[in-house]
Amino acid sequence: MDTEVRLSTDQNEISFPTVPTPDEQARRQAVARHEQLTKPAGSLGRLEELGVWVAARQGLCPPRPFARPRVVVFAGDHGVAGHGVSAYPSEVTGQMVANFLAGGAAVNVLATNTGATVRVVDMAVNADTPPVVSAHKVRRASGSIDREDALTDAEVRAAINAGRTIADEEIDSGADLLIAGDMGIGNTTPAAVLISALTGTEPVAVVGRGTGIDDNAWMRKTAAIRDALRRARKVLDDPVALLRTSSGADIAALTGFLAQAAVRRTPVLLDGVVVGAAALVAEEIAPGARQWWLAGHRSAEPGGPLVLEHLDLTPVLDLQMRLGEGSGALTALPILTAATRVLGEMATFAEAGVGGPTEAEATGPRS
Numbered sequence: 573m574d575t576e577v578r579l580s581t582d583q584n585e586i587s588f589p590t591v592p593t594p595d596e597q598a599r600r601q602a603v604a605r606h607e608q609l610t611k612p613a614g615s616l617g618r619l620e621e622l623g624v625w626v627a628a629r630q631g632l633c634p635p636r637p638f639a640r641p642r643v644v645v646f647a648g649d650h651g652v653a654g655h656g657v658s659a660y661p662s663e664v665t666g667q668m669v670a671n672f673l674a675g676g677a678a679v680n681v682l683a684t685n686t687g688a689t690v691r692v693v694d695m696a697v698n699a700d701t702p703p704v705v706s707a708h709k710v711r712r713a714s715g716s717i718d719r720e721d722a723l724t725d726a727e728v729r730a731a732i733n734a735g736r737t738i739a740d741e742e743i744d745s746g747a748d749l750l751i752a753g754d755m756g757i758g759n760t761t762p763a764a765v766l767i768s769a770l771t772g773t774e775p776v777a778v779v780g781r782g783t784g785i786d787d788n789a790w791m792r793k794t795a796a797i798r799d800a801l802r803r804a805r806k807v808l809d810d811p812v813a814l815l816r817t818s819s820g821a822d823i824a825a826l827t828g829f830l831a832q833a834a835v836r837r838t839p840v841l842l843d844g845v846v847v848g849a850a851a852l853v854a855e856e857i858a859p860g861a862r863q864w865w866l867a868g869h870r871s872a873e874p875g876g877p878l879v880l881e882h883l884d885l886t887p888v889l890d891l892q893m894r895l896g897e898g899s900g901a902l903t904a905l906p907i908l909t910a911a912t913r914v915l916g917e918m919a920t921f922a923e924a925g926v927g928g929p930t931e932a933e934a935t936g937p938r939s
């Protein structure tokens with residue numbers, strides 16, 4: 573039975589069906605299987621937990637290595653970037669989209685490294701992009717959130733629904749692990765606003781250096797976040813309105829993508845602070861969606877840890893990365909694959925003829 577969570581009172585409601593829970597039986601079987609594998613109980617540490625996590629999401633024990641991990645990079649420009657909050661000009665967003673398509677960016681290299689493939693989606697790049705990426709574009713650059721809404725009502729709905737459609741397309745094409753990435757000069761400003769608003773954290777504790785801003789830009793960014801927060805706080809109890817006023821088409825699409833992946837029982841590796849901000853809103857729109865997400869890493873941007881704490885997620889890696897594009901998630905993917913293969917392919921004590929634990933060890937540490 574699907575109980576829909578309805579949002580907004582407007583006519584064209586955005587609503588997601590109830591998020592299913594991961595498979596408890598597969599989780600238990602995976603925990604039990606780990607006890608049978610030829611290693612001291614618990615000796616593979618977090619790797620064991622990760623294997624169990626995959627088994628419960630696949631509903632399968634032993635779990636199978638991901639056959640079609642798919643990265644989707646949501647790109648968009650932000651009006652606020654015109655107010656000195658980034659170390660780079662907005663033109664770089666469109667230029668990086670071309671770089672993604674040419675295969676020269678970090679996301680391309682890291683995806684090749686792990687057997688993942690990359691899709692790029694232009695939601696609001698302030699430049700013309702090829703049809704292969706622009707089919708879902710809702711506008712050129714989202715509004716400057718310190719002084720105006722990021723999007724109109726129709727645009728925010730179109731963006732959320734685009735993210736949702738893209739998740740459906742990828743899952744229907746066989747993706748068994750989704751990786752969310754972002755590209756957009758200025759996008760750590762709306763990310764900070766969403767994180768500040770939804771975690772109740774003061775702007776100064778959320779604002780970070782983004783692409784590497786200096787102290788003057790940091791002060792401008794903090795002021796912009798503070799101004800935007802005044803507008804955001806008025807719609808705090810309406811996630812769609814929050815996205816409309818305080819995000820951008822790229823972040824709104826990410827939100828729909830993350831929520832729909834959970835609805836479709838498809839695991840997601842989260843990336844850094846921008847994907848994390850969208851995840852906060854997605855959890856509001858589709859409660860329980862976070863059960864389908866694994867945090868690939870802890871972003872060096874201060875908002876990163878705030879997101880993880882709020883969603884109760886433990887990152888796989890902490891490499892002080894702050895690139896975006898899905899790079900942190902992709903760096904974590906080989907570890908998730910290793911965890912999956914260990915659980916699936918190691919011999920049991922019985923199969924290998926290796927003696928199991930003594931009675932005392934079997935019952936001691938955990939009882």
Ligand SMILES: O=C(O)c1ccc[n+]([C@@H]2O[C@H](COP(=O)([O-])O)[C@@H](O)[C@H]2O)c1
Pocket residue numbers: 657658659660754755756757758759760761781782783784785843844845846847871872873876893894895896897
């Ligand atoms: O994902 C992260 O944790 C992250 C942290 C800092 C910067 N970024 C990337 O840098 C861009 C935004 O930085 P900024 O300074 O222009 O707001 C955007 O393209 C993001 O993907 C990403």
Ligand SMILES: Cc1cc2nc[nH]c2cc1C
Pocket residue numbers: 660664668754755756783895896897
């Ligand atoms: C070059 C460049 C690449 C990026 N990738 C994600 N954000 C980025 C920001 C810049 C500036």
